[in-house]
Amino acid sequence: MSSAIQFDPIRLPPEAEALRAEVRAFLNEEIAAGTFDPVTAPYRDGFNPEFSRRVGERGWIGMTWPKKYGGQERSFLERYVVTEEFRAVSAPTRVHFTADRQSGPVLIKYAPDHIKDDILPRITRGECCFCIGMSEPGSGSDLFAASTRATRTDGGFLINGAKVWTSSAHRADYMIGLFRTSASTEENRRHGLTQFLVDMKNTKGITVNPIHHMTGIHEFNEVVFEDAFVPEENVLGEVDSAWKQATSELAYERSGPERFLETIYILTELVRALGDKPDTRGAEGIGRLVAQLHTLRRMSVSVNGMLQAGKEPTLEGSIVKDLGTNWEQDLPAKARQLAAFVDDDAGNRADFDELLRFATMIAPKLTIQGGTREILRGIIARGLGLR
Ligand SMILES: Cc1cc2nc3c(=O)[nH]c(=O)nc-3n(C[C@H](O)[C@H](O)[C@H](O)COP(=O)(O)OP(=O)(O)OC[C@H]3O[C@@H](n4cnc5c(N)ncnc54)[C@H](O)[C@@H]3O)c2cc1C
Secondary structure (H helix, E strand, O other): OOOOOOOOOOOHHHHHHHHHHHHHHHHHHHHHOOOOOOHHHOOOOOOHHHHHHHHHHHOOOOOOOHHHHHHOOOOHHHHHHHHHHHHOOOOOOOHHHHHHHHHHHHHHHHHHHHHHHHHHHHHHHHOEOOOOOOOOOOEEHHHHOOOOOEEEOOOOOEEEEEEEEEOOOOOOEEEEEEEOOOOOOOOOOOEEEEEEEEEEOOOOEEEEEEEEEEOEEEEEEEEEEEEEEHHHHHHHHOOOEHHHHHHHHHHHHHOOHHHHOOOOHHHHHHHHHHHHOOHHHHHHHHHHHHHHHHHHHHHHHHHHHHHHHHOOOOOHHHHHHHHHHHHHHHHHHHHHOOOOOOOOOOOHHHHHHHHHHHHHHHHHHHOOOOOOOOHHHHHHHHHOOOO
């Protein structure tokens, strides 16, 4: 059996823990000022440009990036702490989160200098919202079957086709899109795709059609391209070779604490509902959930430590996402059972029931977004040398 899987045992350094206190104080101020309420925030769409700007002023967006692009050159472990604290209270980070997590790092690696100089500082100021254009009506898991075409024309490319499930496209300033620039080859079926930076606000021929999920929230969209012109300079990396780039982006997307903290409010409210003196069953149940969460957290910290060390932990990131999203998907049902005998007049009973209802409705998406359970398990099996 291969020993390709490795979780370095990493602990958060003192500067990361010091930062935690600062982040908590900031979030408490924001909550006190009424910017958001951790109990009702899950029902909102999470877009708050003013809040994102204030986060940017603190230096907490693009915080691992070079200073010349507005970054802070801080570690992935410090970024981990910021993400964790924001998620723990469901802070509204949708304006900046995708750009911070993955679009900015792609630009740093592959964009020409003048684009980096222009866009990266705006991201760090919390002024830029990004979306990811990978999935299409006929290609989701099989990214390399993408058929939305970018055809060469004078000075650039014309894009035709559609992307689907594109989170935040209705608010995004930019998309990083994966488009077909030539056919795949017999030797390499992944050949022929190119990554582009698309200006979503100033490009003619782009229509964003909303898709509401069953909670009623408008999170994702269909994006239709009809002869949408993208200049040559917006090609990211090598034409026809995006498969090398798009897969390394996924290590950032799959490994963070957001992969098991999207509905963490359920655990928080469960602890509150069971109170200071839970019965044996409640105490055992919470103990089990917290121990599992702690393990996931150690694994996710480890992946971030490996990112900090310049490694590309795609496999370990997939394990964190698979375990984390499955844990989180089961959380509402477990919490419902553990709270079955809680008094109806427990202080937070109404909030807890409402949040439970909401988390139950969004649970199915957790193991689909960012790569499905089956796809992740295929990657893990390959890493274990099983396929
Ligand atoms: C909330 C949410 C937000 C999203 N945001 C974005 C976004 O911003 N940008 C974007 O590009 N996409 C986004 N997606 C799309 C997401 O990445 C895809 O839905 C996902 O990759 C699956 O693709 P699909 O829906 O086409 O399903 P399919 O690929 O058709 O899969 C259908 C089923 O078949 C299984 N399956 C497929 N291939 C295999 C295989 N080889 N082996 C075993 N089983 C297999 C899958 O696991 C799944 O259960 C989002 C999805 C959700 C739910």
